[in-house]
Amino acid sequence: MSAPETVAHAKCGAFDLKDVSVAYGDEVALSGVDLRIEPASVTALIGPSGCGKSTLLRCLNRMNDELGDVTVGGRILLDGDDIYARDVDPVELRMRVGQVFQKPNPFPMSIYDNVAYGPRTHGVPKAEMDGLVEDSLRRAALWEEVKAHLKKHAFELSGGQQQRLCIARALATRPEVLLMDEPASALDPISSQQIEDTIAELKSDVTIVIVTHNMQQAARISDRTAFMLRESMDRPAGLVEVADTRLIFTNPSDKRTEAYITGRFG
Amino acid sequence: MLSAVGLLGYLLFRGLPALDWRFLTNMPLNDVPGIWPAIVGTFWLTAGTAAFALPVGIAAGIYLSEYARRGRLTRVIRLSIANMAGVPSIVYGLFGAALFVMLLRYGLSVLSGSLTLACLTLPVIITSTEEALRQVPSDLRQASLALGATRWRTISKVVLPAAAPGIVTGSILGLSRAAGETAPIMFTAVFFLTGLPKSPFDKVMALPYHIYIMATQPVKPQPLVVWGSALVLVAGVSIVNVAAAAWRSRARKKVRW
Numbered sequence: 001m002s003a004p005e006t007v008a009h010a011k012c013g014a015f016d017l018k019d020v021s022v023a024y025g026d027e028v029a030l031s032g033v034d035l036r037i038e039p040a041s042v043t044a045l046i047g048p049s050g051c052g053k054s055t056l057l058r059c060l061n062r063m064n065d066e067l068g069d070v071t072v073g074g075r076i077l078l079d080g081d082d083i084y085a086r087d088v089d090p091v092e093l094r095m096r097v098g099q100v101f102q103k104p105n106p107f108p109m110s111i112y113d114n115v116a117y118g119p120r121t122h123g124v125p126k127a128e129m130d131g132l133v134e135d136s137l138r139r140a141a142l143w144e145e146v147k148a149h150l151k152k153h154a155f156e157l158s159g160g161q162q163q164r165l166c167i168a169r170a171l172a173t174r175p176e177v178l179l180m181d182e183p184a185s186a187l188d189p190i191s192s193q194q195i196e197d198t199i200a201e202l203k204s205d206v207t208i209v210i211v212t213h214n215m216q217q218a219a220r221i222s223d224r225t226a227f228m229l230r231e232s233m234d235r236p237a238g239l240v241e242v243a244d245t246r247l248i249f250t251n252p253s254d255k256r257t258e259a260y261i262t263g264r265f266g
Numbered sequence: 267m268l269s270a271v272g273l274l275g276y277l278l279f280r281g282l283p284a285l286d287w288r289f290l291t292n293m294p295l296n297d298v299p300g301i302w303p304a305i306v307g308t309f310w311l312t313a314g315t316a317a318f319a320l321p322v323g324i325a326a327g328i329y330l331s332e333y334a335r336r337g338r339l340t341r342v343i344r345l346s347i348a349n350m351a352g353v354p355s356i357v358y359g360l361f362g363a364a365l366f367v368m369l370l371r372y373g374l375s376v377l378s379g380s381l382t383l384a385c386l387t388l389p390v391i392i393t394s395t396e397e398a399l400r401q402v403p404s405d406l407r408q409a410s411l412a413l414g415a416t417r418w419r420t421i422s423k424v425v426l427p428a429a430a431p432g433i434v435t436g437s438i439l440g441l442s443r444a445a446g447e448t449a450p451i452m453f454t455a456v457f458f459l460t461g462l463p464k465s466p467f468d469k470v471m472a473l474p475y476h477i478y479i480m481a482t483q484p485v486k487p488q489p490l491v492v493w494g495s496a497l498v499l500v501a502g503v504s505i506v507n508v509a510a511a512a513w514r515s516r517a518r519k520k521v522r523w
Contacts, residue, residue, distance in 0.1 A: 066411055068335075094414035101412075105405035108428050117423070118413040166409070173414060 012079050013096075013176030013207030014039040015060060020074035021236070022055050022064065030055050031236040033074070035226060039176075042199060042208045044222035044245065046215060048260065051228040052237035053211040057179050060209065061097040062090040078177070095122055098170035099179040103186050104162035106154035106169070111146050114154050114165055118173035132172055140168035141198045160191020167198060171206070178202065180210040184217065196221050215261055219249050227257045277497050284494025294459055294471075299488070301495050306462050307376075307470030308499070311455060312445045314380025314466065319387040319444075320437060326388070327395025327433070332421055351389035356449040358386045363453035374469040379455020383444040390443070394436020398429040431517040438510040442503040448474040473499040 015037035022030040030052035037043050045053040055064070062083065064070040076083050083093050095118070106114050115133045124132060133150070137143040142164040146152070154165055163183060170178055180199070184192035199208055199221050212218050218225055225248040230237035241254045252258045292300025334340040362382025372378040402425050410420035426433075444450075456475040463470045473495050480492045 061412060063408065063412060066408070091414050091416055094412055099412040101405060101408065103405060105403070105409045107406060107409065107424050117410070117415075121413060121415045121419060169409075169413065 012039060014079055015177070015207075015209075016075075016077040016080075017059075018075040018077070020056070020059060020072065020076060022052070022059060023071045023073070024067075025069045028236040031073075031238060033239045035239060035242055037177075037207060037209055038224065039207050040204060041223040042203050042210060042221055044218035044225045045209065045211045045228060046213075046218050046225060046260075047228035047237075047240075048230075049213075050237070051230045053228055054181055055237075056228070057099075057181055057209060057211050060177065060179055061094050061099055063094075063099065065090055095173045096175055097177040097179060098173060098175035099181070100163070100166050100170055100183045102182045104159055104166055106157070106162050106165050109154065110151050111154050111157070111165060112150040115168050115172050118169060122173060136168040136172040137165075139171050139198075139202060140164045141194065141201065142168055158191070160187050160194055163187060163191065163195060164198060167195075167202075171202075175206065177207040177209065180208065182211055182213060185213060192217075215249075219245060225249070227252075227254070227260065229256055229260070231256075274500070277493070277500060280489075281493035281497030284490040285497065289491075289494055290498070293461075294476075299491060301471075301473065301476060301491070301498065303460065303462055304471040304473045304476040304495065305498065305502075307456065307472040308445055308474070308502075310376050310463060310466075310470060311379050311383060311451060311472055312441055314376055315383040315387055315444045316437075316441055318381055318384035319391055319440070322384070323388050323391030323437070323440075324395050324433060326392045327399060328421060328426075330392070331396045331399035332417070332425070347389045347392055350385075351393070354449075355386060355447050356452075358382055359450040359453050361385070362450060367454055373467060374453075374455060374457060375467045376455060376463055376470055377466040379451040379470070379472075380466075382450045382454045383447060386447065386450055387440040387444045390440030391437050394440070395429075395433050398432025398436065399425060401432060402428045431514040435510055435514050438506060442507055445503055446474050446499060448472075448478050451475060 015035070017033050017035040017037075020030070020033040020035075021028060033056060045056060047053055058064045058067075059072050059076060060083075064072060072084060078093075078096065082088070107117060109117075112133055115136050116129050119129060119132055134143060134147075137146060142161060145161060146157070146165075154162065157165060163186075167178075167183075184195045187195065196217065199210070202208060203223075210218075210222065222245045224242060225245040226242035227240045227248065228237060229240050240256055241248070241252065243253070248257060249261060252261065288296075288298045289300050290305065291302050292298055293302060294300065294304075330340070330343065334343070359382065362378060362385070366372045366378035366381050367374060372381075406424050406428065407420055410424045411417070415423070451472055452475060455470060456472045457469040458471070458475075458479050460469055460471055477492055477495045477499070480488055480495070
């Protein structure tokens, strides 16, 4: 079994968001978001609950489409192409933009089948599957722990292992971007640390956008940080500022950002 | 619970003396009367019911759980299913006689009987499929969709396998109820004394109907045959139910959330 060469997407996986808004039915939840997400880097979305972080994240792989009555306004460009254009198939977009969820959610099948699910969906030939599975598990830093038990049921893994399996599963479609919605919040500190290490390893070839409640985590792992806020229930949430993570945490330009990261609210 | 045990015990007590090989394999008019054609008939009627009710019922359950939007149409569909479940079985019998036997000219046959029983069983299968699908966490659907799987692939590869134990259990319960029904087949499929069916258009004997006829015969009542037939019917249905339950508990061990 030889691992195929990992494709470096150093130049792909850049998002440009222009005046993005999201409405659930008649209620506008999020508006006026202008944001550039740099390729091959980690961007953290932080802010108090209800500030639209997860909503914004779900726009990037069009998972909002699945919720029913959701309207996304403005333009979202992935490497220059509008992902909400008429001719874009969300199914293909989601191959390029993977997602890892808050709670580990492996499928009720074997470890191998979990990782192979995405590639099989997209018709990757059987001959390449073993290599692809190994490569994905390696990139998610799970290979050494599971290589002898690939046939084992995924539910027999610990929570942290399950989450890394979910990362491997998402990586197996070779996405340019990986969206992570509080991927470590349901895990113990050690597993959480492992996930952070994995993210640090991955960012050289995958763009990562991570929603987190944990500010230390955002400070540790991200290159850029975007602070979002919904100031009152009468108004939609929005982006307050986005900058290099070090800048945001040491010298934020907006008073509200400073108040939040110093723990005065939220 | 107590009544189930009591019922089963009494049934064993009265029916067991009737059971021997000849009773199971002889024709009813042999010197030693047997119930073989009734066993065969009930088997075919139930198999036919499964053939019609399972695909339609499971498809309807998938539609309702995974595709239907909340709206007036869905409400009407749900209401009809609830109503179907409440219709007395004799009404299904008359409906089947009017539609399948007379209008469609399938005559008294396995086909007519199976279709009628399928109508009776559909609501159970639809409802249990829908319930089983709803129990599958939406996390799994999200994960599959986020990997770029289509809705149908998500359902067929992830959701349905996870819901399979519930669907199978519900379907078996529905089918075993159908196997024991008398009224729906009375005017659509069965005849008191007839040979083994050679095609789906033949009439058949069936255990519940045989019990009914034997128990209501004015002359020469044959209590042993009645109890024996009842025991065979209940035992057959119970074996299938227990097998389904055992399979489900094995499958459940693999799937937990």
